[in-house]
Amino acid sequence: MRRNEDARLLTGRALFVDDVQVEGMLHVAFLRSQHAHACLRTVDVAAARRRPGVVAVYTAADLGDYWRPGPLLVPPPPIAGLVFNACTQLPLARDKVRHVGEPIAMVVAESRYLAEDALDDVMVDAEPLAAVVDVEAALAPGAPLVHDHLPSNVAAHVVQRKGDYGRARAGAHATIRRRFRYDRGASAAIENRAVAAQWDPRAEELTVWDTTQAPIPIRNGLASLLGLLESQVRVIAPFVGGGFGPKIMMFYPEELLVPWAALRLGRPVKWTEDRQENFYATTQERGQVHDAELAIARDGKILGVRDVFLHDTGAYDPYGLTVPINSQCTLLGPYDVPTYESEFTAVFTNKTIVTPVRGAGRQHGVFVMERLLDFAAAELGIDRAEIRRRNLLRPEQFPHNHEIIFQDSAPLVYDSGDYAPALDEALRIIGYERFVRDEQPRLRAAGRHVGIGVVCYVEGTGIGPYEGARVTVEPSGRVRVATGVGTQGQGHFTAFAQIVAEVLGVDVERVHVITGDTREFHWGTGTFASRGAVVAGSACHAAALAVRERILDVASRHLEAAKQDLELADGHVRVRGAPDSAVSLGELALKANPLRGAVRPGTEPGLEATAYFGPARGSTANGVHAAIVEVDPETALVEVRRYVVVHDSGRVINPLLVDGQIQGGVAHGIGNAFYEQLVYDENGQLLNASFMDYLLPTATDVPPVETAHRETPSPLNPLGVKGVGEAGAIPTGAAFAQAVEDALSDYGVEITEIPLSPNRLFELITQAGRGGAGGRPKR
């Protein structure tokens, strides 16, 4: 099946925010902090204002009442004893800058060139302060404070417990204890952020084009802040070149200031982030340090886990605790873990703000648990796949309550799952037994370092609160679907169309989907947590069912037949067994909207319905990743030779789209594992803020992913679907680490950190070899 959106995308007719060109448009450049931490003494913009072509220059002082910290997007869940210090981002820094790239002044000019030139005219007098960079040093007594009004750099402290870990530990055959590190990466969407805004004084309407994943909350927030009716603000999130999470963050200073300037100046205004700004100003993720311990029985059964970790939240924490709570919850994975004790401290640092990036903290939990199981397997002499199989939740254990609270404030309850067959299928596809028994020994004998990794994971997806959709049959017979979620390449124009087409009996190509335009649909929250298909998809389904009822009502009167005798197919309604009776949906749409005559009381016009869907809680997808790698110990380069993903995201609406999500996610995950790392120096300066130095995996680094789908329906929505947007990226680091470690088993390399790099891996090989003969194999 072809994707409905591809014709527009492939022929360059899709609208992206930077395509928006309006007569008289002004352009914006932001002056950003060069310091990670500094007191702002003066910001002198007089010379910049005098530069020809500059229309306005704003600092925090110019914003008046409009200057206020951003909203706390996700209030912390109700967990006893939880500490949370909300410090949200500022539109423009006023007294202090807290990370490199934080905006200080905004220049509006006739062109971007002029605006950029005028940045040189702004004189900033800043007194540098010692920067908080490392999460552990941040908590040391006497550490500099990112937020002076707080007694320390603690942003949050949360403890969650299940059962009595201490007791489980006392009865354990062995305890496995390690320190694990995960470092930061960029989301690196191909399209950077962009905002354009235009005030139409005659219509009294503000139109904002924004690369956001949350157009409706942006509209609601802007209306409130600007003193307009919600109906006076139209936010359009057109085609967006990748979201991956950072674009659900709001309000970024730029998306707050560009509409404000457009209103104030009475002229259209646009800002498009350049790649360098993106490295500093778009949110990032993944800095955590875990001290974890696994208590295990002689037979490999998990008795409990204790994990204490630090989470780097960056300079502000507008996204609450979503990321560390995901880490905390996802650690449990697909396993039966009777006792669990997890404690984390979120820490402010003088680095770019941390909010979810594809996986949103789940990576860390999976990495810690999977690595602990690997070390346990080695210690107990149990096969790596077998130790996992022994601990997987069994079908009769669902729904399974883990007795802790998830990011959506609901208890962590897995809705459904069938885990062991997924593991077996992955092992079968990659040929685990044959590889371990025949191939690996043969290749090793030939001096080659090949290894295999097999890891399991779950992904909490499809959380609430709700989404909505409106389905309309037009007189042409074409069907229009409008929903509030924005789209960033997932294939919503096809997946939502399929859902509606199936209910109404029309071709998928005849269903026109509109997303991310608040004029078309203005109730909803956004695209995040792998929830588009689950929540908005279910709303499309409900609206389509309601329209189907209306079609049957009208057709039943028109055809003088009972509703149960009617069938919908090929865009027509006909009486079953009487093909000549067919009447098209278009004709029925016209009949449902008469120009003259009387209708029965209570009749609503047209074939249209709006419906909403809100799940009781998130649905839990699961899967297994298996990889075979070859490592060259001389260069520490790793080649991923095969990559298998067996994924269960409930009912699959469109296998092509699911495969695409997985392939893209694995690419993201391989990047996280071996190429991508944001390197900060001890002063909080980012040292690789360009694609020259920040490495993204390329086509030659990412193998074609071999996918298999399993379908265990979710009972939580009528479609039985679960989300899949993040699955490819979540366990990749763990699979990579296990496979590389296996490949280097004769060196005794132990991997407890991600990302690796050829350089870091070389160091590990050398260090491990030190006990032996200087980087040579031990045996």
Place this chain on the structure above:
Amino acid sequence: MIVEGTFTFQGPRETVWELLQNPDVLVKVLPGAKRLVRAGEDRFDGVMQVGVGPVTAAEFTVSVMLKDKVPPQYYAMEVDSKGTLGFTRGSARVALEVLADGGTLMKYTAELQVGGKIAGVGQRLLDQVAKLMTRQGLEALNKELRARLAGGSSR
């Protein structure tokens, strides 16, 4: 970033010292220096134009404070430079030793904090550029020194 090294001048220590304290000489020999003036007993202010690899050359305002002077053998510097492409802050120590052949051995070490675009994009080249610029500056200074000793001023 740490920049350190040694350099041998072909001339007496007193003359080397004198040249190192003379902004009119330094502005000529330092790569990218556009202006350098004495702004106080032990302070120089100036403008330099510097680019690093992919970062196009741009102007930096520079201020240098001399400290702990022990003529003609030792001084320290506090360096502060800033521009739209970033900033550099830090300190440097310079020691001059008389060599048996009448030359002067300079030992220098600078500890610099580099920030902004120049750090984010130029990091990979920064060390090399700093070393190269130091080398070029010292060689030009040596040339100036020899020209002076020969009784003229170099071009």
